[in-house]
Amino acid sequence: MAKITLGGTPVETIGNLPEVGSQAPDFTLTASDLSIQKLSDFKGHKVVLNIFPSVDTGTCATSVRSFNKEAAEMKNTKVLCISRDLPFAQARFCGAEGLDNVVMLSDFKTGQFGKDYGLEFATGPFEGLDSRCVVVLDENGVVKYTEQVQEVADEPNYKASLEALLNE
Template structure:
């Protein structure tokens, strides 16, 4: 279990993020049109997993905007923004914000992604949602970088995650 804080109050996740050098677990998540997308669909691309509790919170929205602007412009890179929000809420947010360079994916059906990646909150008011994390994968799905933000209200280290895309 990872120990992090939410508003300064200690909370735990159900496990640990995959380790650098490991093959990332495949997943099946839902797009806004209710079709599915798997990690294996991105083979041959670098992938940034921007994971967060809900796009309806300020920090989560900022992370989507930031990755939309920065990482989405990088060559051969796909940015996947993942939460347990309903796909309709994700689509509404992207439409209102003009977000076009990232793919929003929802883990609303089963929450299995959060379990497989060990980042689901096990305690606190966000129990069952995803903690704020960034996982960067190379073209073969091998983990190159991970960050689980220690205080959920804080933004991830964009610079470090983007640097990991270049440093393979």
């Protein structure tokens, strides 16, 4: 289990992110249009999983904007922004921001994604939500980079995650 902080207060996740070099677990999530999306739908593309508690918080919104601008411009790359937010909130945010280079996916139905990836908060006021993480996958779904952000209010290391894409 990862030990991180939320506003300086220690909290924990239920497990640890998948190991670099391992096959990423497939998932079933809900897209903004209420369709079902699986990781296997993106096979053949490099994938950035930008995972966060809620798009309605400043840092989470900034990460979506930043990945929309940076990684989405990279060839053969899909950026999947994943949270427990309802698909309606995700669609509203992207529409208001004019963001169309990321795929918003919701873990609201079962929370199974957060469990399978070991990143669901186990303690603290965000218990049950997905913690802030980045997971980078190659075209075959192999994990190339992971980051569990140590302080939930901090942004992920965009540079390191983008370099992992370039090193493919």
